[in-house]
Amino acid sequence: MMETINSKFVKKDNQLKINFVPSTPEEKKHLQRLKELINQKRHGDWEEVSSIVGIPTRSVEKAFVRVYSKNHFKTVDALEQVIENRKNHLKQ
Secondary structure, three states, X not given: OHHHHHHOOOOOOXXXXXXXXXXXXXXXXXXXXXXXXXXXXXXXXXXXXXHHHOOOHHHHHHHHHOOOOOXXXXXXXXXXXXXXXXXXXXXX
């Protein structure tokens, strides 16, 4: 019983799983960028990215994970923009 109560408050590793095996240095760099963005992402960021890109929130998440999706690069750039805007807003 105590384990179930405590497990509710333990932060779970909720990492998105990117099924992508890089084969070139550029792809390795891109995969590293994706991992950094996932670590910097906060609650509510997908909704903001969705409004920027113009596609539904769940589709934004899927496009981010699916490297070969047609909306992948738009989603990555928009998420990076949202994170930078948040950092700049917090510095002010």
